[in-house]
Amino acid sequence: MNIVRNNLAGNEDSERSYCMKAKRLLYKRVHILQWLPRYTRNDVLADFISGLTVGLTMMPQSIAYAGLAGVDPQYGLYTAFIGSFTYIFFGTIREHLLPRIKTKNKVMQKIIKFMVMSKNAITVLLASLVAAYLHYNGGAPFKLTGKVPQGLPDFTFPALTTKFGNETVGYEEMVSSLSSGVIVVPVVAVLANVAIAKAYSQDVVVDASQEMISLGLCNIFGSFVQALPSCGAFTRSAVASSSDVRTPLQGLYSGRLCYF
Numbered sequence: 001m002n003i004v005r006n007n008l009a010g011n012e013d014s015e016r017s018y019c020m021k022a023k024r025l026l027y028k029r030v031h032i033l034q035w036l037p038r039y040t041r042n043d044v045l046a047d048f049i050s051g052l053t054v055g056l057t058m059m060p061q062s063i064a065y066a067g068l069a070g071v072d073p074q075y076g077l078y079t080a081f082i083g084s085f086t087y088i089f090f091g092t093i094r095e096h097l098l099p100r101i102k103t104k105n106k107v108m109q110k111i112i113k114f115m116v117m118s119k120n121a122i123t124v125l126l127a128s129l130v131a132a133y134l135h136y137n138g139g140a141p142f143k144l145t146g147k148v149p150q151g152l153p154d155f156t157f158p159a160l161t162t163k164f165g166n167e168t169v170g171y172e173e174m175v176s177s178l179s180s181g182v183i184v185v186p187v188v189a190v191l192a193n194v195a196i197a198k199a200y201s202q203d204v205v206v207d208a209s210q211e212m213i214s215l216g217l218c219n220i221f222g223s224f225v226q227a228l229p230s231c232g233a234f235t236r237s238a239v240a241s242s243s244d245v246r247t248p249l250q251g252l253y254s255g256r257l258c259y260f
Helices: 002-029 032-038 041-069 073-090 106-136 171-178 181-200 208-223 234-242 250-259
Strands: 161-164 167-170
Touching (some): 002 032, 032 073, 041 073, 041 106, 041 234, 041 250, 073 208, 073 250, 171 181, 181 234
Antiparallel strands (some): 161 167
């Protein structure tokens, strides 16, 4: 009888141990569980302004990248959208606060704080207004990409064949045509993500494994909406940092802007 009881107790202890390990693993890899419970109202405003600023920067940048890749502009936006949303849950890069101009006037403090956070958005907005004015008055020194379809394509499994002219190209031919790029592109993307994380994580130790997982999931989910291969960008990270971003939740606002 004692042996049976001991076995039952041992099984219960083993189950509890597995549950605790699974909980720790989930908490470690799904990073939103770490910072979301400490999310404050001040963080909402900072992430909202930062997200809009990054989104305004990300839209033309993503369209330009699509042009370089030789695909329609909407695929660049698909990449930005799905990458931003995925990084919310698994990303590790955190910023907290920029230096402030000190003043005792509370109203002035709020004005200065708002101007510091939104300066990039104001710059992008003013540049957009100037570009629109030049375009409609016939003096724009640039070429428009044309109308970009709204929304996302159907969420479907990536095609294993594609049409190239009159020829159907299979998965093996697509991989072989990439040659060494199959290895070089993922390695460069991982190194870029880790480098950005180290540059903007201040004194926090960067979990390189988590960044690799985040990047992999962004590209896996992106393949289901015909997105391009993606990784972090120093330009967008710099814009987010200077806009006083607080958490990866800013990707909700920047990604939503690209979705429109």
